[in-house]
Amino acid sequence: MRKVLQDYFFNRSTLRVARELLGKFLVRRYGRRIIYGIITEVEAYVGPKDKASHASRGKTERTKVMFGKSGHWYVYLIYGMHNCLNIVTEKENYPAAILIRSVGDVKGPGRVCRYFKIDKSFNAKPANKKTGLWIEDRGIRINPSKIKQGKRIGVEYAGKCKDKPWRFYLG
């Protein structure tokens, strides 16, 4: 069983999608090679009021993709050297996305992008086989008791939102 996740999977509550992404596979076509791994850690960034979210300051050139259609990639450069990969969720004009923090043994969003050869050229592109980067359901069932939840990382500046338990990982 191998199914590419479509827009309708992502056009739902970000927290639900985030939980359900655990156990799915990130897949990249890189020339003739296929790079893939199981998603093991994600973080949700939800709505215009989430102070930890780039979208909390409104729609800008960078963040407009978060306000766009679900099922598209949001890739940005952080600290001048690392790319971070996010998948946009929820309906159009409601800014939300999920940061993919770890895939298999590759831990950390910067390392994920390095391992999967992901840069800003994927920004605002849809997640499907045509673009060469997509997410698959390979039929793995995750026992809910394996899903851990905790604070998001690196968002100490986010005031009331800094402690929201919107990071999900397999434990």
Next chain:
DNA sequence: ACGATGATGAAC
């Protein structure tokens, strides 16, 4: 503990 390294957004 800290520096690398450059895009982004807000201030001026």
Next chain:
DNA sequence: TTCATCATCGTA
């Protein structure tokens, strides 16, 4: 146009 900040990582 300048400036502080940053959803991190590698080295120490």
